[in-house]
Amino acid sequence: MSEAPIIEIRGLRKVYRVGKVDVEALRGVDLQVSRGEFLSIVGPSGSGKSTLFHIVGGLTPPTAGVVRVAGDDVGAMSDATRTRMRKQTVSFVFQKFNLLPNLTAGDNIELARYLGGKDHSQDAGFQEALDLLGIAHRMGHKPSELSGGEQQRVAIARAIVNHPAILLADEPTGNLDSANSGAVLEVLRDLNERLGQTILMITHNPDAAAYGHRTVHMQDGRILEPG
Amino acid sequence: MTFKLILENMRYRPLRSLLSALLIAIPVTLILTLVGMSQGMLAESARRTRGIGADIMVRPPNAAFMGFSGAPTPEKMVSALAQEPHIAVATGVIVQGLGGLENVQGVDLEQFDKMSGGFEYIQGGPFKGPDDILVEESYARQHKLRLGSPVQVLGHSWRVAGIFASGKLTRIVLPLDVVQKLTANIGHVSIIYLKVDNPANVGSDIDALSKKFEGFRFLSMTEYLSMVSADSVPFLHPFINVIVGIGVVIGFAVVCLSMYMAVLQRTREIGILKSLGASKSYVLGLIVAEALAMGLAGTVGGILLSFVGRWLIMTLVPASLTQAIVPEWWPRTAAIVLGASLLGALYPGLRAARQDPIEALAYE
Numbered sequence: 001m002s003e004a005p006i007i008e009i010r011g012l013r014k015v016y017r018v019g020k021v022d023v024e025a026l027r028g029v030d031l032q033v034s035r036g037e038f039l040s041i042v043g044p045s046g047s048g049k050s051t052l053f054h055i056v057g058g059l060t061p062p063t064a065g066v067v068r069v070a071g072d073d074v075g076a077m078s079d080a081t082r083t084r085m086r087k088q089t090v091s092f093v094f095q096k097f098n099l100l101p102n103l104t105a106g107d108n109i110e111l112a113r114y115l116g117g118k119d120h121s122q123d124a125g126f127q128e129a130l131d132l133l134g135i136a137h138r139m140g141h142k143p144s145e146l147s148g149g150e151q152q153r154v155a156i157a158r159a160i161v162n163h164p165a166i167l168l169a170d171e172p173t174g175n176l177d178s179a180n181s182g183a184v185l186e187v188l189r190d191l192n193e194r195l196g197q198t199i200l201m202i203t204h205n206p207d208a209a210a211y212g213h214r215t216v217h218m219q220d221g222r223i224l225e226p227g
Numbered sequence: 228m229t230f231k232l233i234l235e236n237m238r239y240r241p242l243r244s245l246l247s248a249l250l251i252a253i254p255v256t257l258i259l260t261l262v263g264m265s266q267g268m269l270a271e272s273a274r275r276t277r278g279i280g281a282d283i284m285v286r287p288p289n290a291a292f293m294g295f296s297g298a299p300t301p302e303k304m305v306s307a308l309a310q311e312p313h314i315a316v317a318t319g320v321i322v323q324g325l326g327g328l329e330n331v332q333g334v335d336l337e338q339f340d341k342m343s344g345g346f347e348y349i350q351g352g353p354f355k356g357p358d359d360i361l362v363e364e365s366y367a368r369q370h371k372l373r374l375g376s377p378v379q380v381l382g383h384s385w386r387v388a389g390i391f392a393s394g395k396l397t398r399i400v401l402p403l404d405v406v407q408k409l410t411a412n413i414g415h416v417s418i419i420y421l422k423v424d425n426p427a428n429v430g431s432d433i434d435a436l437s438k439k440f441e442g443f444r445f446l447s448m449t450e451y452l453s454m455v456s457a458d459s460v461p462f463l464h465p466f467i468n469v470i471v472g473i474g475v476v477i478g479f480a481v482v483c484l485s486m487y488m489a490v491l492q493r494t495r496e497i498g499i500l501k502s503l504g505a506s507k508s509y510v511l512g513l514i515v516a517e518a519l520a521m522g523l524a525g526t527v528g529g530i531l532l533s534f535v536g537r538w539l540i541m542t543l544v545p546a547s548l549t550q551a552i553v554p555e556w557w558p559r560t561a562a563i564v565l566g567a568s569l570l571g572a573l574y575p576g577l578r579a580a581r582q583d584p585i586e587a588l589a590y591e
């Protein structure tokens with residue numbers, strides 16, 4: 001049975017204006033991602049990988065092309081609609097973890113839940129995810145008291161607390177040693193396999209990319225081997 | 228959750244939050260102290276005037292009722308008025324300013340005691356010798372005076388003969404003739420007080436007196452006391468307005484700078500919030516709420532400081548200033564300061580709300 005792809009991108013272009021110079025970050029990207037897929041994206045620095053995520057995640061609008069995420073046309077969205085998409089449909093995991101430093105791990109997750117507008121009643125699926133992540137006992141600590149691996153697992157917990165359709169992980173192991181990288185990648189694979197979480201992951205590391213079902217290569221704002 | 232975030236943000240930079248609140252507290256204290264002092268001193272002056280026990284106050288032609296220095300009334304008027312029907316006691320008082328808020332009053336102690344029921348002496352008693360002076364208890368406390376202590380007033384050295392309880396006439400009292408001589412006002416008084424036989428008829432008594440002593444002005448004490456309000460003190464209102472204006476400017480500037488700094492420091496956090504789906508209005512709300520919390524802390528701090536100020540005045544200079552605590556001004560100053568904080572938060576808040584999340588996340 002063929003379901004409509006959860007991400008459908010055709011002819012996507014993104015131009016950043018820096019002073020008087022136009023920077024072409026994306027020069028015509030075509031990509032389809034199915035629901036439940038774990039896709040790896042690799043490519044040299046500056047090839048436009050993060051920009052692609054920022055557009056799919058509604059942080060910035062596309063310059064041209066069609067981008068449909070969970071059936072909605074991102075290019076036609078207002079700022080407010082893109083904000084709603086970030087609340088409900090997509091979520092990010094960053095290389096630098098990006099936890100709020102003043103809040104405990106637990107409060108970081110609670111805040112994301114609050115911003116997502118979900119009620120605060122116990123969420124059995126999420127409790128299971130916390131166990132899966134192995135950070136349930138670290139919830140009362142501030143990010144500065146956690147190891148990099150723990151911080152990234154808290155960031156993943158925060159990203160999935162509102163059950164987003166798509167998880168966008170931009171070099172999630174870029175700041176981690178190999179042991180912690182392994183743990184985070186295992187968690188992502190578990191989330192994908194057990195909960196059916198759709199995941200897009202940017203990485204430099206071929207071993208990390210191998211965790212995905214499929215890998216696409218980007219260079220100079222284009223995808224080399226269209227998937 | 229939002230509340231927790233604001234609280235943790237403020238706790239994360241305790242010095243910034245505390246300093247801002249303290250700076251905001253200063254104009255709050257200024258306003259409350261100024262208003263409190265003017266009201267306190269008016270209440271104090273009204274209490275002393277009431278303590279005289281008079282029903283009617285007499286001023287000569289062309290003299291104002293406020294500010295009694297000078298002695299324009301012939302003393303003969305006192306005995307003339309004492310002869311009038313329904314007048315139980317008449318007594319003349321001479322008021323001599325000593326610079327600032329202090330004055331010395333010369334009284335005819337016998338008549339004054341009849342009218343007021345007499346000073347309540349805590350130590351000593353009425354004048355005995357030619358150099359004797361009476362002082363109020365608060366004045367004695369401030370200047371560390373005891374019975375027999377020397378006091379310099381009107382270029383003359385006096386000896387404290389009596390220390391009386393506060394709340395009657397004034398703080399420093401000399402015999403009427405002595406002050407008349409020293410101020411070259413022999414035969415004159417500043418003001419005449421009358422006590423009537425039946426206070427219920429003060430109105431008709433005043434009518435009768437006004438008819439007979441044309442030009443002289445007779446005012447019932449009730450009416451006089453109702454005039455003793457903030458409105459009767461020249462420049463007080465404009466002065467308070469200036470202080471309020473300064474408060475608004477300080478509150479605005481402090482909050483604006485402090486929150487602007489906070490927004491710059493939290494560029495990355497704001498980017499994170501936006502990536503989590505926080506809307507522009509939510510981000511603006513965070514900044515405004517933090518500013519208002521600071522404004523509120525400043526208001527509470529300012530109110531507490533006004534108590535500290537009052538305690539200092541009562542301890543160090545009990546006889547010079549009286550500061551009332553003016554709770555009816557608390558909500559007003561709170562509104563002024565919170566309004567200023569809100570304005571001050573607007574620019575930093577809007578800047579934060581408009582911040583591009585991608586640039587914010589790239590920010591180191």
Ligand SMILES: Nc1ncnc2c1ncn2[C@@H]1O[C@H](COP(=O)(O)OP(=O)(O)O)[C@@H](O)[C@H]1O
Binds near residue numbers: 016
């Ligand atoms: N916010 C931005 N403003 C201007 N130029 C940008 C911005 N973000 C990315 N770029 C430029 O777009 C290109 C692609 O960047 P990016 O998507 O970050 O690549 P990657 O993630 O593959 O390293 C680079 O040349 C980069 O300098």
Ligand SMILES: [Mg+2]
Binds near residue numbers: 049050051170
């Ligand atoms: Mg990148």
